[in-house]
Amino acid sequence: MGFRRYAILGTVALGTSLAAFSASAEDVTISVWSLDRDIQPAPNLINDFNKLNSGIKVEYRQIQFDDVVSEAMRAYSTGQAPDIIAVDNPEHALFSSRGAFLDLTDMIAKSSVVKTENYFPGPLASVTWDGKYYGIPKATNTIALYYNKDMFKAKGLDPNKPPQTWDELVETARKLTDPAANVYGLTFSAKANEEGTFQFLPWAQMAGGSYDAINSDGVVKALDVWKKIIDEKLASPDTLTRSQWDSTGTFNSGNAAMAISGPWELDRMIEEAKFDWGVALLPVPEPGAERSSAMGDFNWAIFANTEHPAEAFKVLEYFVSQDNRMFKDFGQLPARSDITIPPTGVPLKDTALKVFVEQLKYAKPRGPHPAWPKISKAIQDAIQAALTGQMTSKEALDQAAEKIKAVQG
Amino acid sequence: MKRILSSVTDGKGFDIGLVALPLAFLFVMSGLPLVYNVVMSFQEVDMFSLGSFARPFVGFRNYVDLFSQPETRPILFNTALFVAASIAGQFAIGFGLALFFWTNFPGASWLRGLFLVSWVMPGLVVGAIWNWILSGDFGVLNFLLRETGVIDGNIFWRSDPNYSLWAVIIANIWLGTSFNMILLSVGLSGIPKDLYEAAELDGANALQRFWTITLPMMRSTIGAIIALGLIFTLQQFDLFAAITSGGPNNTSNVTQYWAWDLSFRQYDFAKGATISVIMIVFVMFASVVYVRSTRHEVRG
Numbered sequence: 001m002g003f004r005r006y007a008i009l010g011t012v013a014l015g016t017s018l019a020a021f022s023a024s025a026e027d028v029t030i031s032v033w034s035l036d037r038d039i040q041p042a043p044n045l046i047n048d049f050n051k052l053n054s055g056i057k058v059e060y061r062q063i064q065f066d067d068v069v070s071e072a073m074r075a076y077s078t079g080q081a082p083d084i085i086a087v088d089n090p091e092h093a094l095f096s097s098r099g100a101f102l103d104l105t106d107m108i109a110k111s112s113v114v115k116t117e118n119y120f121p122g123p124l125a126s127v128t129w130d131g132k133y134y135g136i137p138k139a140t141n142t143i144a145l146y147y148n149k150d151m152f153k154a155k156g157l158d159p160n161k162p163p164q165t166w167d168e169l170v171e172t173a174r175k176l177t178d179p180a181a182n183v184y185g186l187t188f189s190a191k192a193n194e195e196g197t198f199q200f201l202p203w204a205q206m207a208g209g210s211y212d213a214i215n216s217d218g219v220v221k222a223l224d225v226w227k228k229i230i231d232e233k234l235a236s237p238d239t240l241t242r243s244q245w246d247s248t249g250t251f252n253s254g255n256a257a258m259a260i261s262g263p264w265e266l267d268r269m270i271e272e273a274k275f276d277w278g279v280a281l282l283p284v285p286e287p288g289a290e291r292s293s294a295m296g297d298f299n300w301a302i303f304a305n306t307e308h309p310a311e312a313f314k315v316l317e318y319f320v321s322q323d324n325r326m327f328k329d330f331g332q333l334p335a336r337s338d339i340t341i342p343p344t345g346v347p348l349k350d351t352a353l354k355v356f357v358e359q360l361k362y363a364k365p366r367g368p369h370p371a372w373p374k375i376s377k378a379i380q381d382a383i384q385a386a387l388t389g390q391m392t393s394k395e396a397l398d399q400a401a402e403k404i405k406a407v408q409g
Numbered sequence: 410m411k412r413i414l415s416s417v418t419d420g421k422g423f424d425i426g427l428v429a430l431p432l433a434f435l436f437v438m439s440g441l442p443l444v445y446n447v448v449m450s451f452q453e454v455d456m457f458s459l460g461s462f463a464r465p466f467v468g469f470r471n472y473v474d475l476f477s478q479p480e481t482r483p484i485l486f487n488t489a490l491f492v493a494a495s496i497a498g499q500f501a502i503g504f505g506l507a508l509f510f511w512t513n514f515p516g517a518s519w520l521r522g523l524f525l526v527s528w529v530m531p532g533l534v535v536g537a538i539w540n541w542i543l544s545g546d547f548g549v550l551n552f553l554l555r556e557t558g559v560i561d562g563n564i565f566w567r568s569d570p571n572y573s574l575w576a577v578i579i580a581n582i583w584l585g586t587s588f589n590m591i592l593l594s595v596g597l598s599g600i601p602k603d604l605y606e607a608a609e610l611d612g613a614n615a616l617q618r619f620w621t622i623t624l625p626m627m628r629s630t631i632g633a634i635i636a637l638g639l640i641f642t643l644q645q646f647d648l649f650a651a652i653t654s655g656g657p658n659n660t661s662n663v664t665q666y667w668a669w670d671l672s673f674r675q676y677d678f679a680k681g682a683t684i685s686v687i688m689i690v691f692v693m694f695a696s697v698v699y700v701r702s703t704r705h706e707v708r709g
Contacts, residue, residue: 070673073456094676098457182546192656193674237565238545240657241573255546373675381480384658388570399479 027057028311033072034086034138034298035065041139041319041330042086049318056311069094076100081303083312086138089126090194090376092299093368096127096134102302102309105132113317122295123335126365135301136316137335139326141262142293142363143199144355145169145283146248146269149276151176151183151257162258162280166225169258169283173234176257185234187247187256190226190383195244197366197376198294199260200226200383205292205364207285211375214382214404215397218285223386223393230387240384262296263333263356266349279352281359295363297332333360371407378403443689449682456676471683480659487574488643488663491581495645496638498582500631503589510590511597521594524587532584536651539580543567543652573653573661580648585641589634596630597623632702639695643688664688 036042046058061082063071069091075081076095087095095101108114114136116124123137149159155175163169173185190196203226204210207218229235235256239247244261251259252272259265260282269277282293300319302312326334327341333356341357343350369375382400385391391399416422450471452464475481510521527535542549545565554560566576600623608618624631646665649655655662655670662670664684672681 066673069456069676073459073676077457077459077461094456100457192654192658236546237568240568241653250546374677377670377675380656381658384656388568388657388660390570390658 027055028308029057029059030084030308030312030315031059031061031082032084033061033063033082035063035068037062041326041332045319045322049315056314058315076303079305081305083306083308084300084302084315086298086300089123089295089297089299090366090372092126092135092301093129093372094370095301096129097370100304101134102304102306103132103134104302104313107313108133111317114320118336118338120335120337120360120363122363122365126295126368127299129368135299136320138298138300139332140335140360141264141296141333142356142359143202143260143262143282144293144359145280146251146259146261147278147280148257149278162278163283165283165287166285170225170228170234173229173258174232177234182255184236184256186229186258187235187250188239188260189242189244189247190240190387191243192380192384194376196380196383198296199244200379201366202282202292202294206289211367211379211404212408214379215401220393220397223383223397227386227393240387263353266352270346270349277348279355281355291362293359293363295365374407375404446682446685449679450686452679454679459678471679475680475683484659484662484664484667487661491574491578491663492639492642494578495581495585495642496635498578499585499589499638500634502582502586504593506586506590507593507597510594524590527584528587532647533651535580535584536648540652543576567653568657570657570660573657577648577652577661580652581642581645585638589638592634593630596627600626629702633699636695636699636702640692643692
């Protein structure tokens, strides 16, 4: 009797566990790594996706900003990479050039959701390597010129005519600088990290230069303008050690009349700035010159050694299909030109966002180059050597060009 | 079997176990990473070969490449200056404070404990605070110097290449002084009082007592503190990250920050390892000094 009871129990247990096994075998598990916190897109989109019960189960892991690349490298080289990862756009080429990311070109061509023509050219270029697409832009941002309209009025300047060219920018900064009142004309960041490159590269590009022509005449002129701004104390010498966030803080507190920074400042500025302000496109070298701007934020990519490329791409397609929620729900700008940013009801913010979206059309990626961090370091050192007067702009950029050439091999 | 067991519980086996356990621990936790680091400095490493150990050996190429970079020499010099100035400052102020509290006025030991606050604060917090103090436009230090008439215009401590390294040194002296003070206080309290009484009877004045009793009696403590100081300052990383990021143009960059920057910002792990190996040589030297100075402990 006892034995039979156990036998029945055993069969039942076996049966249920088999059933459970077959149920879970239907679900493909896709792992996703990104740095998004609970109020940011990735975990929320994944929750929504899992509720669809599409037969794909997505697992999420949050990683810290500083660890993204090293964690990903370690995981990839030991065969434990996730299926999907979000990487900072200048680091995308590092992975795609080595075949660590999956070539999505064919999948994108067949997809009815992901259409390359919907994206701004800058973000799209950052996922491109050798003419193929190795990822999908996740979100984007750029930099433009914030200016204090009240200070413009106080100094007899037209608050609806922000500076358009570099000369006008320097001239306006001179008029706005007021040491007695602790006001600098301009604030920006020339810090010895990626932020310095992020801020300077648009100037180099507007002048016809680029990272592989960093010592061309236009770039030298651009750095000379920066040097003039620092030398004449139109911007604080601490520009060399302050982050963009801290620099713009001085704008918000009324200690700088103009600031170069990105849309991530908007919410804090609306809260802190007790004056009327506006945003303008980055000034250009001379009227009619080519525009350019920096391009920030992350891209999605699928690791090449994933076991479920098709399912992983389906997850990405879902993310892309939710791009229109990007701004409304999470305050991030989708990297797409076909999505209009819905009005927020805050007039200052809405006008500013229009300028940023316009500026995004001209945003260019950093690189793409697999050794971008080294190129970036060479540029940062050159900027700082020139701004502190240790070298002339020409000498500093020549040295940077030499270092970059060595990196390119 | 029983003999082996009894030897393990009480005998030679027990002694061997006592030695082997910490040795094994040291080997696994310190020895292996150290060896790995040295090996890596002779290899070509990139992010994709990070997981494997079989990487192409390149001989001394990493070292040659490193020393052909224009920033290497200034950074090595900065490191030497940072270490020397930090230790000198920490030691001088720490010794001064230790002697001050040694006079044992009411509340001395209580105040001495309070000084440890700077030592227990995390480096990044200290860095953030000093970042504000040293800020050029609104920094407290500039305000004080201006009000006391020492300077006319603001000094941009973090951004002026002539001051940037000193900005970090000042912060580091503040951070390390209390540790020096505590260790030196311990050393001072170990000196027998009767030595001073005898010297006083012989007519030695305060300065003579300091030179002929305090300093010689403190020799091993001082050696240990300076060796520890060298190790701690060579490990100081947070302050650089928080105050200058090594800028402007590497004028405040030091080897420990540079090694991190090369490995984890520029993903050049081989060069990062190469710098670490160079630093290990210096730290080894300091460790030998430390071990020797604590071995010759003089007991009055």
